[in-house]
Amino acid sequence: METGFDQHGQAGRRQGRDFVARHGETVFNAARRMQGDHPHTPLTRAGFAQADEMGRALRDLLGVRPALTLWASPTGRALQTLAIIAEHLELDWHQAHTDARLVEIDMGSWGGRYYADVVAEVGPVVDGEGLLRCAPDGETYPAIARRVGGWLADTNDDPGDRLVVMHGISSRVLRGVATAAPVGACGAPVLPGHPQGSVSLIERGVETLVHRGTGYAPA
Helix, strand or coil: CCCCCCCCCCCCCCCCCCEEEEECCCCHHHHHHHCCCCCCEECCCCHHHHHHHHHHHHHHHCCCCCCCEEEEEECCHHHHHHHHHHHHHHHCCHHEEHHHHHCCCCCCHHHCCEEEHHHHHHHCCECCCCCCCCCCCCCCCHHHHHHHHHHHHCCCCCCCCCEEEEEEHHHHHHHHCCCCEECCCCCCCCCCCCCCCCCCEEEEEEEEEEEEECCCCCC
């Protein structure tokens, strides 16, 4: 299957470790609305609690003020989550890097709508693996793989460990590209989803779940 992106060399090349975190629950998640690439949907109290849990888990693992480069999607929910984690680690949030290639899947005209309303019009939008169906005018999975794969390639030589705070679908594709997972029916390498507030470790192309969050969002 032609995907338009190249996984060759993505897995196992980085010398440092990547901690990939999914942001905490937001008001859209709680209301069962599709967020997509909406720039700012604030965290709920549950979302802040999930960010606290991630911060404690990473502090237990890495200690205080670890040598860790901070990266995030430029969306408000990712930056809010990162701020709480950084406080636990006693790192400077203002030193964080952002990149638009880390944002969530663009859901086109479905973005911001209630899941129930879209399902009533078009049928199921989440499959058995928890993958969102692409909107007719939205982003495809190969397109996500190209952009997150491009970010991985461009930052491959980053020294040391880093924390990357991003989203449910886009993190699944990034993790898939980083571990050279097989290309699935969606046309891209996608790993299984983790709940909101989860942190994965990718080291030399192998993933380990560091902390399982308590979120419920399907995608």
